[in-house]
Amino acid sequence: xxxxxxxxxxxxxxxxxxxxxxxxxxxxxxxxxxxxxxxxxxxxxxxxxxxxxxxxxxxxxxxxxxxxxxxxxxxxxxxxxxxxxxxxxxxxxxxxxxxxxxxxxxxxxxxxxxxxxxxxxxxxxxxxxxxxxxxxxxxxxxxxxxxxxxxxxxxxxxxxxxxxxxxxxxxxxxxxxxxxxxxxxxxxxxxxxxxxxxxxxxxxxxxxxxxxxxxxxxxxxxxxxxxxxxxxxxxxxxxxxxxxxxxxxxxxxxxxxxxxxxxxxxxxxxxxxxxxxxxxxxxxxxxxxxxxxxxxxxxxxxxxxxxxxxxxxxxxxxxxxxxxxxxxxxxxxxxxxxxxxxxxxxxxxxxxxxxxxxxxxxxxxxxxxxxxxxxxxxxxxxxxxxxxxxxxxxxxxxxxxxxxxxxxxxxxxxxxxxxxxxxxxxxxxxxxxxxxxxxxxxxxxxxxxxxxxxxxxxxxxxxxxxxxxxxxxxxxxxxxxxxxxxxxxxxxxxxxxxxxxxxxx
Numbered sequence: 001x002x003x004x005x006x007x008x009x010x011x012x013x014x015x016x017x018x019x020x021x022x023x024x025x026x027x028x029x030x031x032x033x034x035x036x037x038x039x040x041x042x043x044x045x046x047x048x049x050x051x052x053x054x055x056x057x058x059x060x061x062x063x064x065x066x067x068x069x070x071x072x073x074x075x076x077x078x079x080x081x082x083x084x085x086x087x088x089x090x091x092x093x094x095x096x097x098x099x100x101x102x103x104x105x106x107x108x109x110x111x112x113x114x115x116x117x118x119x120x121x122x123x124x125x126x127x128x129x130x131x132x133x134x135x136x137x138x139x140x141x142x143x144x145x146x147x148x149x150x151x152x153x154x155x156x157x158x159x160x161x162x163x164x165x166x167x168x169x170x171x172x173x174x175x176x177x178x179x180x181x182x183x184x185x186x187x188x189x190x191x192x193x194x195x196x197x198x199x200x201x202x203x204x205x206x207x208x209x210x211x212x213x214x215x216x217x218x219x220x221x222x223x224x225x226x227x228x229x230x231x232x233x234x235x236x237x238x239x240x241x242x243x244x245x246x247x248x249x250x251x252x253x254x255x256x257x258x259x260x261x262x263x264x265x266x267x268x269x270x271x272x273x274x275x276x277x278x279x280x281x282x283x284x285x286x287x288x289x290x291x292x293x294x295x296x297x298x299x300x301x302x303x304x305x306x307x308x309x310x311x312x313x314x315x316x317x318x319x320x321x322x323x324x325x326x327x328x329x330x331x332x333x334x335x336x337x338x339x340x341x342x343x344x345x346x347x348x349x350x351x352x353x354x355x356x357x358x359x360x361x362x363x364x365x366x367x368x369x370x371x372x373x374x375x376x377x378x379x380x381x382x383x384x385x386x387x388x389x390x391x392x393x394x395x396x397x398x399x400x401x402x403x404x405x406x407x408x409x410x411x412x413x414x415x416x417x418x419x420x421x422x423x424x425x426x427x428x429x430x431x432x433x434x435x436x437x438x439x440x441x442x443x444x445x446x447x448x449x450x451x452x453x454x455x456x457x458x459x460x461x462x463x464x465x466x467x468x469x470x471x472x473x474x475x476x477x478x479x480x481x482x483x484x485x486x487x488x489x490x491x492x493x494x495x496x497x498x499x500x501x502x503x504x505x
Contacts, residue, residue: 031384033088033391035267036345038202038275038299043393046298048266054090055261056082057296059253059270059278060158062099063138064118068319069335069350070305070312072145076336077302077344077394078269079151079429084390087427095157097256098142100135102161102231103249113246116236126236132162145322148332150429159256161247165238167255168247171289172229172240180288181229184220188230188242193223195284201299202275227281250281258290268296272303303347305339312350320350328352331439333430334359340396340428362430363443365421369432370440371501376415378423382406386424396428448503460486464493464500 033046048054058078061067075096082092103114115131118138124130139160143153161168172188175181180194192198199206206225218224228248230240237245247255257265270279279299286295304311307318325335338358342348382402389398403424407417425432431439453461467482483493493500 031088031387031391033084034393035298035300036393037297038301039200039294039296041203044298048090049264049297052089052091054085054092054266055264056085056092056094056267056269057253057257057261057265058094058096059268059274060096060098061138061142062103062114063135063142064114065121065138066321067138067142067145068312068321069325070319072149072322073305073339073348074269074271074302075146075151076149076339076429079146079149080340080396080427081267081269081300081394083427083429084394087387088391092155093157093261094155095159095257095260097253098135098139098158098160099249099252100139100160100162101131102247102252128162128236128238131236132160135160135162148322148326149336150333150431157260159260161252161256164252164256164259165247167259168251169230169238169240171251171255171258171285172242172247174289175229175285178288180285182222183242185232186220187228187232187245187248189221189226190229190281190285190288191222192225192227192284195288198225198284199276199280201280201283204276204280227277229285250278251285253278254282254286254289254295258286263290263292264294265296267298267300269300269302272301275301300344302344305348305350307350309349325355329442330355330359331362331442333439334362336429337362340400343397344394359442360446363439363446365425365430366432366436366439367443367447369418369421369425370443372414372418374415374418376413376417376419378419379416382420383423386427390427399424399428453500453502460502464502467493468500 034043035046036042037044056078058075061071078094078096082094085092099114101113101115104112115135116126118134119126119130122134124134139158143158146153172181175190176183176188180191181188182191183189227250229251230242230245230247232243232245234244257268268279268282283295287293306312307320310318312318312320322332322335326332334355335358338350338355339348341358385402386399389395389402392398403420406412406420412420422432424430453464463482463486467479467486470476470478470482486493493502
């Protein structure tokens with residue numbers, strides 16, 4: 001981080017330190033928010049186009065099959081991004097699209113449409129009605145997975161590409177009228193030669209693409225990197241000025257985002273695999289058609305979730321679904337907690353052992369929320385440092401590390417500690433601000449359940465009393481002996497500021 005940014009953060013820290021406490025869930029501190037922008041290649045200060053409102057478009061799934069945990073990790077990231085934006089006082093208009101037509105097997109213009117592939121696998125007739133039914137089926141599975149991961153789907157707009165065909169045709173016609181599109185035998189293509197800054201996102205080396213690195217030579221195209229806007233198909237599709245067919249995958253996102261959010265976006269997200277083709281295509285066609293630059297001011301891209309060093313993918317046969325995680329006895333939010341441990345721009349690694357460790361940590365926090373007294377307050381010093389980490393390009397690992405560090409503070413009351421955990425969980429989406437019967441059952445099984453002292457056996461109550469006397473007289477050796485005896489009787493002790501807590505093992 002630059003010296004200027006450090007100075008700004010220090011100034012905000014000084015101002016915030018003057019505020020003694022904050023409400024546990026709504027605690028907010030004014031801090032600058034920096035996001036790594038793929039468009040500039042730098043970490044930039046974020047400000048929206050309209051004061052207080054953020055327009056965010058997140059490339060959604062192609063709904064021809066169930067989404068695996070690698071796909072879902074992207075949407076956990078954008079949910080945390082949304083929560084951080086809201087914690088900074090912004091209202092967020094968020095769109096996640098469903099691609100239910102037009103996404104070819106490759107990110108270029110090759111192969112079958114993925115939805116057509118899905119129909120064949122499901123042994124369904126090749127009709128638009130069946131295509132929409134298949135898309136709706138897997139969109140519903142995806143939405144349920146999001147809700148299971150703590151994502152509020154009611155606050156998000158989920159458009160289907162097939163519902164915006166008219167908008168896509170209109171955008172293609174605009175590009176044709178402006179001279180950016182041409183008609184060939186297979187359909188309508190975008191002429192990248194007319195857009196001099198093509199490839200600016202991620203500084204893509206076009207020389208390799210032009211030599212055929214992206215696609216095999218296609219005589220239908222004027223240039224190898226031109227991309228399809230409308231693909232002719234006499235078997236399935238919609239009527240258009242260029243014949244029956246369906247839109248290209250790329251034009252769908254431009255048309256949907258424009259229809260719902262307007263000419264320009266504040267934030268556009270996707271996986272890193274979208275940078276060289278899909279997102280550069282979106283920029284070219286959107287800016288050419290709408291005449292607004294930039295199409296999106298901030299581009300954020302999440303790195304892959306990997307298993308044994310490889311990207312999770314159906315083609316690799318290493319897919320894991322959220323349902324697999326739950327069926328093995330893991331809490332779904334343990335997967336979310338696992339993702340918090342690495343920065344979104346760094347490849348995260350999934351192993352069952354790592355998930356087990358994440359679950360242990362998640363349940364320890366959940367147990368404290370369920371057993372500590374309510375009514376505490378969040379010190380502004382904690383809010384300041386916690387949000388400082390998140391405002392530095394969504395540093396979730398740093399924020400979580402700060403939470404665990406603060407939990408060592410013996411001067412915090414149990415109520416204040418609980419308030420800190422609940423606040424942190426509200427920003428990170430860990431669900432600590434509501435009841436969770438599944439989590440309680442898991443932590444009671446692992447850590448044991450709390451027992452009121454008066455409900456413990458008499459011999460255990462006596463030993464607890466003797467230990468308190470030993471502690472008061474600073475006879476630590478005797479106190480340790482009594483603790484060991486209590487543990488042999490099937491109980492563990494936890495010393496808190498409010499007094500001793502008895503846990504049945």
